[in-house]
Structures are given as C-alpha cells and as structure tokens.
Amino acid sequence: MILNKRPITKILMAVMALVGAAMLIPAVVALIYKETHVFLSFIVCSVPMIVIGLIVIKVLPPGDNNTLKMRDGFFIVAMAWTGMSALGALPFVVSGSIPNFIDAFFETASGFSTTGSTIVSNIEALPYGILFWRSFTHWLGGMGVLVLTIALLPMLGIGGAKIMRAETTGPTMDKISGTVNDSARKLYTIYFGVTIVEIIFLMCGGLNFFEASTHTFGTVGTGGLSTHSQSIAAFGSAYVEMVIAVFMLLAGVNFNLYHYLFTGKPKIMLKDPEFRTYLGIIFGSTAFISVMLLIKHFYGSIAEAFRYAFFQVVSIITTTGYGTADYDTWPIPCRIIIFLLMVVGGCASSTGGGVKVIRIILTAKLIKRGAQSRLHSSAVRPIKLGGRNVDEDTLSNVKSFMIIFLMTMLIGTVIVSLDGYDIVTSLSAVVATLSNIGPGFNLIGPSCNFVLFSYPIKILLSMFMIAGRLEIYTIFIMFTRVFWKDNNR
C-alpha cells in the first residue's frame, strides 16, 4: 500500500477530536444567549466526534510515526483541511441555520481557510452561537495555517517559509528555535497575545465582548466573516476601523519577525526585504487610491478618502475581506489595483493568503534577469535578496508556483463561467477564493455574496479556498498520477 494507513488515521482522528472539542466553545456561547436549540446542535455534533476520535486513537495499536513519508504528509494535510471543513459544517446543518450541506461546507471551508466568502444573505438573522462558530473557524484556521506554514509545509518542501530558509538573511524556524514544537509554542503565544490585545482595544471602542471577539477572530486569522451584513461599516466608527485595519496589517506580517521584535532585535524586522515591500505596496496603493477617490469626488476630504482607502487596501492585501466601503463602485483604476492586491496577498508565514509578497519580489527579479539574459546573452547571474543569493531550486519553485496560480486562475475562470455569470464575476470568484480574500467584483462584490453559484461550482470554489490556503501544491498533487503510483513496484 502506498499510504501509511495507521498513522494517517490516527492523526486525522486527532484532528476530528480537536474540531469536536472546539465546538464546545460556541456551544457555551449559545448557552449564554439562551439558544437551547443551537446548544444542542453543537453538542450533538461535538460529542460523537470527540468520542469516536479518542476511541479510534486508543484502539489502534501504536504505529511507527517515523515511517511517514512525503506522500503521507501531503495526504494528511489535504485530508485534514477538507475533513475539518466537512465536519465543521455539521452544526450549521443540524441547527438549520444553513440547511444545505454544500452551502454549509462552503461556509466552513471559507472559515477554516480564512477566506471570508459567504453564502448567507441575512447574516443578522443567524443565532449567536452559529455566528460565533463562523468567526471562530477563522481563528482556528489562522492558527492551523501558522503551524502548517512554519512547521509542516517546509518539511514537505513547499510554502513561503521555505523560500526564506538558509539562503537569505530572513528569519526561519530553525533560527528562532531548534524544534518544531518550540517554535510553534512561541507562535501561539504571539497569536494569543495579539488576539487578546485586539479584543481589549475593540471593547474600548464600545463593542460588546461578542462583537469584539468575533471580529478579532476574523482579523488575526485574516478571515473576514463578519456578524453584520454591512461588515465593519455597520459600526460606523473610525476608531474601530483603524484598530481593525492596524491589526489586519499586523496579521499579514511574517509572524517570525515578531519574535525578533520582542527579543529586542527590531532591526532585523525593519530590514526584512519582504516586510518593507509589503509596507511599500500598502502605502503606495493607499496613496494612489486616496488621490483617485478625492479627484473623482467620492469623498470630501483627504482624511475621509484615506480612511476608506487604507482600510480597503489593508483588508484586501492581507486577504481578510472586511469592508467599510464598496470598492466595486470606485473608479476603474482603483478596482484594478484592488484586484492586483488580491493576487499579491500577505507575507510568507503570516495568516494571509495570496501568492505572498516574497514570491512577487522574486518573480520581479526573475523577470528582470530574464530580460538581461536575453539582451546580453550573458551567463545567468544569481538573484539576491537581502544581500544574499537565492538558490536556483527555490527560484524555479517560485516560478512553478506562480505559473500554477495563473493557470488555475484562467482555467478556474472558464469553469466558473459555466454558471453563466459575466467574466469579471467568474474571474474574481476564483481569485477571491484561491487567494482567500472573501468578496470579489460585480455580482459577488462587497455588497453581495456567493449564494448565486450552482452547487458544483460552490464545491469547486470551496476546494480553491482550501487549495489556496495550503499553497496549492498540497491539494493539486492529489490529482496527479505520480502521487498514486507505487514507486516500490
């Protein structure tokens, strides 16, 4: 058999038990708001998952975890995220909030992948427990992603973190601490800390604990599901917007850098090329959009234009997807910028999605080098990042990733357009899900939702969300022949 069934089953069962345990928290929320029906739905889903999970782990004889190969790693990661989304969808179905399982799967995949696309039209009508679970999946997803990108994916040889490894001055997991567990623990501390600080800040802005916590989950996980149809605009408070914008910005930064910040080496953070480019893109785009909005008389003052431009830019580049203004009504150049930001995404090893700023930097350098070698027919020169050479394998990985992303975008658009909606809607649906943004353009713009798509397309978009979250390769490799071919035979 090509896969190591026993250890895989064990790990997947453990994931199931964890999801089950996580459901107990929204169950408590439901109890507080006296939603007995919702409380029971969570318990009905949660208890069997915990019990079955623990029993299977107990009953299965101990396997040798060291026998896990690359193939098993890919399989576990892909199955875990798909499985989490399927199991996490159950409370929506059981409680009747989202009666159709595919809709619920879409919503949960959107949660765990920190996308923030929704199929719910009347969000305010959902019970509190369900709303909490929706946002909580973002927080869990964000945490999962950090472990994944920082600890697991590098082992599989993919992910943004791998780019930074060894060859560049950038921080890497092995530099921060020796073991995976250790660095994961430090990340959790930072993640927890940021979460608590943001909740406090938001409560100072007059939000109650429920609203503050749900929106914090969406922010630090760069998810974007809100408890209001109008998203952050519902609060109408510049203070709340700025707090959320700043925390979104922080969530899009390589989390490893915070370690340096807190250990008294802020210089390493400030000199990081990816971090600087990230800030450069944010402020450049904000400035451009603010000026455009002002010239075209969308807002009366520069402060107002900046307020809305900054929030939207940060929300999109970090792939969160919260909104305070409908960017789909903005001038066309602003919309194109927003669209490009969707593809760019956050920094490597952050909770943000997209292709990541570091890949954009390296792609730009590759394009420049390509032009040089064409014009001057000279020997290939190494590409430098932060003063050090980037090795060629990494570069060709970056290139393959970018091309796969582009091709998925194009082919995905063709498939989604089978539903008959215009090309901009179809294209933005693919980008919004593949980059884990949330809203798109036209029919799925910030003021609309994804309910219009047919069920097969919803499943496809859900898979795009999960694939995008797992750096594409993890999901796509399942569909290759080489994955299922037994190389021992």
Next chain:
Amino acid sequence: MKDRTRRNRIMSARRVMVYSALAFLVLSLISTGVYYFTGYLKDPLRGFFDSVSAFSATGLSLFPKPLELPVWLRIFRAGCQWIGGGMSLAILALLMSSPDGDSMAGETSETFYRFGKSFSTAFRRLILVYLSLTVVLLALLAATGCGFSDSVCVAFATISTGGMSPGPVLPNGFAETVVMAFMLLTSISYPIYYYAFRKRTRKLEKNTEVTVFLGIVVVLCVLVSASLAISGTYGVRESVELGCFHTVSNISTTGLALDDISKWPPFAQSLLTIASFIGGSSFSLTSGIKVARLIVIVRILSRSFTVRLHPRAMIATKLNGKQVPRKTAAQMSTFLLTFFAFFAIGTFLISFDAPDMLSSINLCAASLTNTGNGFSFPFVMGALSDFTLVVMSLLMLIGRLELFALIIGAPERSS
C-alpha cells in the same frame, strides 16, 4: 575560421529588437502620413494607432465603418498588414539564423534549428510559403465570388493574422470555411510547409508542437460550439460554424469576426480570450504565448509535482523529441510570467479610460496578443484618450515583436 565569420554576421538579440522596432515605427509613420495627407484621419496620433495596428497585425481600427472607405484605402490598409506579416517573417529568419543559446533565438529556435543556414535562405524559404499561402487563398476567394478588392483585403488580413476587417464581405459559407482554414494554416509553423514540400517527412513526424496545437484547436472548437448550441445562442449548425470560426480566429490571433461576441455566453467568451493568449505554433505569424512554450511550461509544472515526492528525480524537458536545455526552458517559463506582468500593467494603464473592468482587460488582451477583436469595442474605441492609444500602440508592438526584454531595459551589470 569559417565559424568566426559566421558569428560576426549574426546580430545580437538586442539589435534585432531595436532594428525591428525601428522598422515598424518608420513604416507606421509613413502610413500615418498617408492617412494625414489624404485627410481620412487628420489626428496624427489616431492615424499612428491605426497604422501600428495594421503593421503589427492586430487589426484594431478607429474607422467605425471600413466599408465606406474608398477601395484604394482599404487595399492600402490590407497591404500594410501584409507587409507587417512579411517583416515579422524577416525577424523570424534573423532569429533562426543565429546560433542557439546566444540570443532570444535560443528560446524558440530549438524546433527548427538551422532551418536556414543563413538569414537569406531562411527568409527566402519563409517568404515563399507566405506568398504561396496568399496566392492560393486569393484564388479560392475569387472562386467563391468575392470581388477582387474584397478578396485582396480578406486574403491579406487572413494570412498576416492581421484581421483588420474590411466589413461583412464574405459572400457565403464556403468562403467563410476557406478563410477559417487559412487562418489555421497560417498559425502552423512555416518551416513545416517547406519540409512537407521537400518531402522531408522525418522532420514532420517529430513535430509534436503542431499536433498539440491542432488538438487544442479541436478541443476549444468543440467547447465553444457546444456552449453556443446548449445556451441556445444559435441553432446547432450555426453554433458549429460560428464557434469554430471565432475559435480559430482567436487562437491564430487574427481577430476576424462574423458576429458580435459580446452576446455570447461568458464560458465561450472566456475560452476565446484564453485561445488568444495561447496563440499558434512557433515560427508562424501568430502572436501570444505560443504552443511550444506552453508545452515546455506544462512539462516543467508536471516535473515540479514529481520533484515534491521524489526530490532526486531527474526528468528531462522535451519538445519535438529533443531535450530542451535548462536555460531555454527557464527562459520560456519566465516569458509567461513576463507576458502576464505586462498584461497586468497594460490593463491598469488602460483602465483610466475604460468604462468597466472587463473592457480594460479585453482591450489590453486584444492589443498585447495582437488579436484585435473585442466584445464591446465599437462603442469604446472612438472615445479612447490619446494616452490610452499610445499605451495600446506600445502593447501591440511589444506583443508582436516580443520586445518585453527591451522595455524592461535591464542594463548589463558590470561584474
């Protein structure tokens, strides 16, 4: 000794780029003068745009009703496209005659390495194919009942993949089929015809690029036609006819149209856009990414999956039965990224003028791939600002002459 003299006569890639760009500019300026002094396009910038569009075989036009133009002007515009096509062949010949790995020829000349031992042989052979295709199409069109001037306009626009439409002049379905067949023929590698003529079949058998290209065309034709028929846009027969014609027109980056595609289902529209990105085979008159690069890129991608599981696997990238050098393969995949980077920037620059996102995407695609058709252009073209026209003219030239490297203009770093 002999080798050295050969080397000296070879132009560097940068020179080829600069000279070809200059040649296209000079011709466009002359043609602008013609428009200006005859008074048909008094605005020089607009005249320049129309000229570049003709020479780069794009086919976008600022004349709203080309049929109302006098016959000489219609033939003049068609002639510009045809000359532009001939010049593109000259550039191809220049690239072919340079040694591999030394210039941008290294990228695509793998297929037909040493097709011509020198520039003049290569050019003579290519232009022979070009002339024969044109003459045969002219004869066939005349046989279907097209008038002489219409036949010339259509034939020139077809063979050069210019697609500057002289208006609805094709008299019957047979003429449409003939034009479609020749759009397809002109997007197949020209050396193939030469080898076929010389009965060098071994060279033909090895050419996977053309096979893959034809495969892509068939698949796209079936999908587009099916989409038209199932959505009820046309009856079954018409769906197949129009679907195939437009697919071939787009993938050959010609851009001739029989009907307004803006009413078509989005599925068909998006497929047509992708077809124009793909383009035809290498060493044909099409623009776009080209199938040879696509084949290599797909192989690189499939390798990248295998390497994840078997890090030490050694897999060669092959094209037409030959192994592609690592450097060439890398250049090809970089080309794709460069192409889309330009596409993104172009779309952004055009968006200042476009009424919506889709038009700016379409206008950019139409210019950069030299297809020149669009879904809602007649309403847009006249209103474009000077800035946008300049941007689009540049995109047309860049796409046609593959000037990407020249524009990035990376200076050689002294090391």
